Amino acid sequence: MTPMAKFQWLMGGIVALLALSSAIGWVLERRATTPAKRDVVANLRARVRSWWVMVAIFAVAFLLGKGATLVLFAFASFFALREFITLTPTRRGDHKPLFLAFFVLIPAQYLLIGWDRYGVFTIFIPVYAFLLLPAFAALDDDPDEFLSRSAKIQWAVMITVYCISHAPALMLLDIPGYEGQNALLVFYLVLVVQLSDVMQYVFGKLFGRRKIAPRVSPSKTVEGFLGGLASAALIGAAMWWITPFTPLQALGMSAIVVLMGFLGGLTLSAVKRSLGAKDWGVMIEGHGGMLDRMDSVSFAAPVFFHLTRYFFAG
Amino acid sequence: MRPSSALLVGLVRLLVGAYPRWLGCGPEEVQRIYFANHTSHIDTLAIWAALPRGLRRHTRPVAARDYWGRGGLKSYIALKGLNAVLIERARTEQRGDPLEPLYAALAAGDSLIIFPEGTRGAEALPGPFRSGLFHLGSRFPAVQLVPVYLENLHRAMPKGISLPIPLTCTVRFGAPLPRATGEDKAAFLERARGAVVALA
Numbered sequence: 001m002t003p004m005a006k007f008q009w010l011m012g013g014i015v016a017l018l019a020l021s022s023a024i025g026w027v028l029e030r031r032a033t034t035p036a037k038r039d040v041v042a043n044l045r046a047r048v049r050s051w052w053v054m055v056a057i058f059a060v061a062f063l064l065g066k067g068a069t070l071v072l073f074a075f076a077s078f079f080a081l082r083e084f085i086t087l088t089p090t091r092r093g094d095h096k097p098l099f100l101a102f103f104v105l106i107p108a109q110y111l112l113i114g115w116d117r118y119g120v121f122t123i124f125i126p127v128y129a130f131l132l133l134p135a136f137a138a139l140d141d142d143p144d145e146f147l148s149r150s151a152k153i154q155w156a157v158m159i160t161v162y163c164i165s166h167a168p169a170l171m172l173l174d175i176p177g178y179e180g181q182n183a184l185l186v187f188y189l190v191l192v193v194q195l196s197d198v199m200q201y202v203f204g205k206l207f208g209r210r211k212i213a214p215r216v217s218p219s220k221t222v223e224g225f226l227g228g229l230a231s232a233a234l235i236g237a238a239m240w241w242i243t244p245f246t247p248l249q250a251l252g253m254s255a256i257v258v259l260m261g262f263l264g265g266l267t268l269s270a271v272k273r274s275l276g277a278k279d280w281g282v283m284i285e286g287h288g289g290m291l292d293r294m295d296s297v298s299f300a301a302p303v304f305f306h307l308t309r310y311f312f313a314g
Numbered sequence: 315m316r317p318s319s320a321l322l323v324g325l326v327r328l329l330v331g332a333y334p335r336w337l338g339c340g341p342e343e344v345q346r347i348y349f350a351n352h353t354s355h356i357d358t359l360a361i362w363a364a365l366p367r368g369l370r371r372h373t374r375p376v377a378a379r380d381y382w383g384r385g386g387l388k389s390y391i392a393l394k395g396l397n398a399v400l401i402e403r404a405r406t407e408q409r410g411d412p413l414e415p416l417y418a419a420l421a422a423g424d425s426l427i428i429f430p431e432g433t434r435g436a437e438a439l440p441g442p443f444r445s446g447l448f449h450l451g452s453r454f455p456a457v458q459l460v461p462v463y464l465e466n467l468h469r470a471m472p473k474g475i476s477l478p479i480p481l482t483c484t485v486r487f488g489a490p491l492p493r494a495t496g497e498d499k500a501a502f503l504e505r506a507r508g509a510v511v512a513l514a
Binding site: 078081082083084090092093095097099102281282 | 331333364464469472475477479480482
């Protein structure tokens, strides 16, 4: 099958799944009797509507090619960083490093990927940005809370720019026998992560009883996690044909992706709550902000990228 | 909508979101004076971008001639993009009532966006209001006076810094200020300021 044929089959499946979800939401709305149930269903329907939009944007970027996909992720990083910084109590002295982060680091990181500079792309932020961001802040001569201010900005940039950029960075890997299809692997990663979020939500709502860390994330339960892990890993295995993996390898990769995604959601929920918020933002109806959708991607992408590179890239 | 205006609104949303929150009134087609706290050069644009397109057509920001009227890109934005009303701030250049252009705009049926502090403050909460709002309010008693609070913009572009950083900003519209008869200027201005602070 050509990459385009694979993509069409994939989109067909996703559209069918979304149509089914929309139908279920429609039925549930007619059955919801109490106000509490109606709220849950209204949120569910808003989430599904947003999924249609997100899938459409993602599919268009895929069809337009590598450049468009990079621009899409650059914007995802931009909005995620904007949300992170909005919740962070920054001061006037943080203006220079923040300006640098938004208008130099984000374009540079994605350009490096576009130019296939693996060696620079992997160290650019952990080395150069790590050192220069606080240096620029220090030039503003404000020692109050300096370490915690610098650490928050470094954290924000690592998660929202560095980590998220590893998803489109899959396009710069040379995988023997998989030439010209890397964009599908980006799609695969995002799909497995998002499906696992959805399945954890569904299993959690249906069977969730034992909460994992209620103060950090009240909605995460053991039952939701296990249900999400099993179902998303199985779906990931069933989609081996769009990846360079065998079915068994796809199962293992998906399981790791789901596990990392779960840890990402949990960790960033803790970060978000330590900044005093429940949602990262309001951009995506029903979901919250960009980071509420990208939190799991930010943890899963770098690990998926490096495992693929170690074991499958030439 | 003019293309320059559409481009401006798009840019402002990309930078600071400018999400409207209609807390005390709706985005209705009535003549209003929106008055807000003033902490950055993006304030005017943020309120403008938060208004629905239909309202923008009849809503004119008030801008200081000494800053926005000096030609170049800033003037282009103020006059072509925002259809701003320029006023004199410096007392030495005054000839007649500096509020005259605003009276003319209100008499023509337009709504206005004003910053009653007269200048940008360094803090999130507004400083004391100058008397312009009082005069406008007394001369046009039928125009609604709507308090607006701009959140976060003092962090996006603090005074003295020329390039903004992106931050999500909400634009909160409060309930129109009730008119009290026989209220003196100081009491009115303090009440108006309180209405903006109450939205913070």
